[in-house]
Amino acid sequence: MIYKALKIPLKSGRFVVILNESDASDLGVREGDRLKIKCGRNQVIATVQITKDMIKSGFVGLSDIVAAELNIKDGEVEVTPFSKPKSVEYIKKKMLGECLTAEEIRAIVFDIVRNSLSEVEIASFVISSMLKGMSFDEIEWLTRAMIESGERIYFETSNVVDKHSIGGVPGNKISLIIVPTVAAAGLLIPKTASRAITSASGTADTMEVLADVNLSVDEIKEIVEKVGGVIAWGGATNIAPADDKIIRVENPLSIDPRPQLLASVMAKKVAVGARFVALDIPIGEGTKVTSSDAARKLANDFIELGKRFGVEIAAAITYGGQPIGRSVGPALEAKEALKTMEDRRGSSSLIEKALGIAGLIFEISGLATDGYAYARKIFESGKTLEKFKEIIAAQGGDEKIKSEDIPVGDKKFVLTSNTEGAVVAVNNKAIVKIARAAGAPKDKGAGVYIHKKRGEVVKVGEPILTIYAEKDWKLDKAIEVARRENPIIVSGMVLEVIRGGVKV
Amino acid sequence: MIYKALKIPLKSGRFVVILNESDASDLGVREGDRLKIKCGRNQVIATVQITKDMIKSGFVGLSDIVAAELNIKDGEVEVTPFSKPKSVEYIKKKMLGECLTAEEIRAIVFDIVRNSLSEVEIASFVISSMLKGMSFDEIEWLTRAMIESGERIYFETSNVVDKHSIGGVPGNKISLIIVPTVAAAGLLIPKTASRAITSASGTADTMEVLADVNLSVDEIKEIVEKVGGVIAWGGATNIAPADDKIIRVENPLSIDPRPQLLASVMAKKVAVGARFVALDIPIGEGTKVTSSDAARKLANDFIELGKRFGVEIAAAITYGGQPIGRSVGPALEAKEALKTMEDRRGSSSLIEKALGIAGLIFEISGLATDGYAYARKIFESGKTLEKFKEIIAAQGGDEKIKSEDIPVGDKKFVLTSNTEGAVVAVNNKAIVKIARAAGAPKDKGAGVYIHKKRGEVVKVGEPILTIYAEKDWKLDKAIEVARRENPIIVSGMVLEVIRGGVKV
Incomplete structure (x- = not known):
């Protein structure tokens, strides 16, 4: 049936069509049913919402993305009921x-x-x-379907590389250092990154503080061919587009099942044409992969899956028992990464790890035998920073930006130690909970800064953690979480006193 | 923060609040986040949708059910972000x-x-x-939580009974005969029924063809105290209200897991004050419970769960290898049930089963030792029909209605046999698929009428099945399903010919 289309300014991620109740009854559809809406050669399957008088009979209301997908202004559309798919x-x-x-x-x-x-x-x-x-064959098919249902990038050279970190360790901003280091060596690295699923900031969330990450496939190709590297949000491209829709349901549940994990990572790497991929699998209490056995199994799964697609994979099992660097949350992490490149020094957990993974890429792609030393030389020469600024500029950011210019949330709370001693544990999950309660990753300036990490000495009243937020109520919530969760455990230096063979 | 409320005529089953994008940003919420909306002493948790200019800053749009729940017209509401619940x-x-x-x-x-x-x-x-x-304790807790989160009915007498059929067999319209039969004997039967989950018509869908099933707890109590019985839609009451929301997600997936099944049935029976409950567990190919072992296990689970709530349960394992009676779909089933009571005869599968379950209720409640004979007497005396009309009238229906007055879908298709022989199988699942494709249970007049059941003889060109629909496109879809699914299998009477010891 033919209806007049009305754009309804609903910024919904869902495909929604709003019908008058008499039209709904004519079409024989109820709320939540599906309709196929055609306009010229474009068509969309949308979910029905019903109204008494918001939309008159003879009209259909189309939400923002439905109108965009159909590429219409106000015109006519053909509407037919769409049964449940097979x-x-x-x-x-x-x-x-x-x-x-x-x-x-x-x-x-x-x-x-x-x-x-x-x-x-x-x-x-x-x-x-x-x-x-899922069986291995099912995972391969899932990967192929994810690749084939989206766009691909074809480069003319074969020295296309990539990296991927399995999530779970907070503050893992290493891609911001790896990508320019690798690109500075002449390799092409079209890094498409995710937004946070269960973490406080995904690489795309962090990079977005500095530059535009909403890039099309054509823009990614152009930028990589020009400056060697890019850090783009995968969800803005049409590369493996199923993944972003799967993440939409995983996100509220904070889950990340193995079949979808393997398939989505591999699909993205194959779709951008990567031949050599370094994987970072952090292990330790509170990370996604908790034992080295599980990490080895996951690494082997990836290597095996890579073979089915002609991609050579090397995996590094990394220490993930506490956050990488000292900051967690988009703006705080961007700030720390940039400062580390500016100073050519900083948190050793950040530098060692970033250069270790970059080195692995140099080794599997045949560029160096001691990849780490090769990466270190590039980093210390300042070429990493120089390349990073080229990438920022190519992605529409301000290449003159300094780390001190990056704003963070103006609502702050400093947690201080009430004992003297040394930090014996930084609880990853608690840190993430606090940062998320504070608003990360949605609020860019929200997050935490860790003043004292494992083994560091702390006095009574010294700050151990600062929470940043953009909204008061989120700061309050984060403080409440911090008080409940014990993010940082300080023990007195004297752990035990023994007198005359009796514990006191 | 305080906003002006605007009612938006969205007939959504979801609790939706529409915000201007600048207000959303002030509140620090995104699409899909939750907001708590307070108006006086009423409050609602609603999901955020964001608009550019449909709602002005300073206003919030509230969907029908949010406005109803808050009991406001256009006034002020207090809006606060609501974090993810524990x-x-x-x-x-x-x-x-x-x-x-x-x-x-x-x-x-x-x-x-x-x-x-x-x-x-x-x-x-x-x-x-x-x-x-789920463990048995978990199921008990689930049941208790379902009871306690809703309303209950307290009757002054203890002769309150109930029945429940586990779904899976199409055309199971027995409650329409059981309830009046039991009520005619002086017992109280406050039957709350479901709408279809996986079937083509739930008892509530069927009864709705004849009377109002959207009754409140007070109305149910009043009607039962007046005429002895009622057939109401449980979802319209606030009895075990969680169940209906669970069904909303089970429905599109056509699933009905055991813990939710046990808990929801038991919660409803306890909440209406039933002391004696007869269960009907159909078994056979294509039903929900496929073996008598599984049926016995389920029966024992129910009996055990009943003990924890002081409810005596008897379960009948019934034959469910083909539909009960000849009709499937709301209007067709209501018509058949009414005609059976008018004629005091009809499909033996329908009459035997209805009176068998009614008889079980008479036995466990101590009213009769031969419950079936007792039920049969009531049915044949015409008291069942008389009581059913009293119930219809009490529920706001037309007590003068005759079965021939009930309209069914005016789009029809008759499937005829292309062989001569006997029906060897009626495929329950195929029948349901056809009826649902035709529009049942949403379209009341949609469904199928089975002309030939198992063992009945059929000639070439004779009708075996009539499909009814209200919409042409649904009829087409149902015909397509019918052609693919082989709902009724006819075999030639001569199954095998043997000549001189050689099969031909």
């Missing part, structure tokens, strides 16, 4: 623990991409994959 | 396979009831309970 049955099959075929997985992924599945249906797929698992 | 952590705990405590389950159920959990979060809870299971 892929819902395949999701139920996975829920019952059965293996899916390549075609079934492809159908699910393509339906996710074209918005034919609801969030509840996508969540069911993700949770079932997590609880029932 | 119960999300408990859902993750269940996702990881851990047991939940009574308090954790209580928190989840109460958050479901007060709309603090999103559909994705509720779906995660349901799917995790399904895939990871």
Whole structure:
């Protein structure tokens, strides 16, 4: 049936169509049903909302992204009811623990991409994959479907490299140092990064403080060909677009199941044309991968999956028992990374790790035999900073920016120590909870700065942690979390006193 | 912060609040975040949608149910950001396979009831309970939380009874006969019924064709005290209100996990004050419970759970290998049930089963030793029909209605047999798929009528199935499903010919 389209300024991430109740009844649809909306050659599957008098009969209201996708102003659209897609049955099959075929997985992924599945249906797929698992073949098919349902970048050279960190360790801003270091050596590194899923800041959130990360595939290609590297938000491209929609349901649940993890990482690397990929798998209490056995298994899974796509992978198992560097949260992390490059010194956990992973890339791509030394030389020469500023400029940022110019949240709270002693633990999960309660990653200036890390000595009344927020109520919430969660544990230097063989 | 409220005529089942983007930024919330909205003593947790110019700064748009829940016209409301509830952590705990405590389950159920959990979060809870299971204690706690988070009915007598059919067999319209039969015998039966989850018509959908099923707890009590019985939609009451919200996420996935099944049935029975409950567990190919072992296990689970609440339960394992009676779909089923009572005869599968379950109620409540004979006598005397009309009238329906007056879908398609033989199978799942594709249960007049059931003889060209629909496109879809699914299998009477010891 033909309706007049009205743009409704709803900035919804969902594809929504608003119908008058009499039209809904004519079409035989109810709230939550799906409609196919066609305008010329463009079409969208949208979810029905029903109104009594907001939209008159004969009209349909289209939310921002529906109107954008159809590329219409106010005109006519053809509307037809759209039945539940077949892929819902395949999701139920996975829920019952059965293996899916390549075609079934492809159908699910393509339906996710074209918005034919609801969030509840996508969540069911993700949770079932997590609880029932997927075979290696299924993961390969999931990867292929993710690649094929999106855009790809083809470079003319074969020295395209990439890196990926499995999340779980807070403050892991290493990409901001690795990308310019690698690019400074003449390799191409089209790094597409995620926004935070369970962390306080994803690399894309952090880079966004300094430059535009919402880049198209064409812009990424152009920038990489020009300056050698880029740090872009993958979700803004059409590379493996299913991933971002899957993240939308994983995010509120703070989950990241293995099949989706393997497939989404690999799909993005293959889609940008990477031939050599270094993986960073942090382990330790509170990280995503908690044992070295699990890390080795994950590394081998990635290496095996890489072989199926002609990608050589090397994985580094890294120490993730406490945050990398001292800052957690988008603006605080961007500030710390930039300052480290400016000073050519800083937190050793940050520098050692970034140059270690950069070195791994140099080794597998055949550029150096001692990759770490090679990376260190570039970093200390100042070429890393120089290249980073080129990248910032190429991404539309201010290449003259200094670390001291980066603003952070103006609501602050300093946590001080009430004992004298040494820090025996920095609790990753607690740090992330505090930073998220303070507003990170949504509020760029929110986060925490850790004054004292493991092994450092602290006196009574000395600051151990500063919380930054943009909103008072979020600061209050973060303080409450900090008080409950014991983010930093200080023990008296004297741990035990023994007199005459009796503990006191 | 204080905003002016504007009612937005969005008939959404979700609690939605629409904010101007500048106000959203002030509050530090994004799309999908939660806000607490207070108006006097009423408050609601609603999900944020953001607009550029639909709502001006300083105003908030409230969807129909938010405005109704707050009981406001256009006035002022207090709006505060609402962080993710603790119960999300408990859902993750269940996702990881851990047991939940009574308090954790209580928190989840109460958050479901007060709309603090999103559909994705509720779906995660349901799917995790399904895939990871729940202990018996957890199920008891789930039941208690479901009861306590809603309204209850207290009757002054103790002869309150109830019945429940586990779904899975199409056309199971027996409650329409059981309730008046039992009420005619002087027992009180406050039957609250569901709408369809995976079936083509729930008892509430079917009864709604004849009378109002959207009754409050006070109305149910009043009607039952007046005429002895009622058939109301549970979701319209505030009895175990969590269930209806859980069904909202189960419905699109067509799932019905055991913990939620046990808890929701028991919660409703306890909440209406039932002391004696008869359960109908259909088994057979295509039903929800497929083996008699599984049925016995489920029956024992119910009996055991009943003991924890002082409810005596008897379960009947019934034949569910093909539909009950000949009709499937709301209007068609209401028509068949009414006609059966008018004629005091009809499909034996319908009459035998309804009177069998009614008889079980008479036996456990001590009213009769041969319950079936007792029920049959009432039915044949015409008292069942008489009482049913009293119930229809008490529920605001037309007590003079005759079965022939009930309208069904005017789009029809008759499937005929292309062979001569006998029906060897009626495929329940295929029948349901066809009826649902035709529009049932949403479109009341949609469904199927089965002309030939198992063992019945059919000639070439004779009708075996009629599909009814209200919309052409749904009829087309249903025909397509019918052609693919083989709902009714006819075999030639001569199954095999043997000549001289050789099969031909």
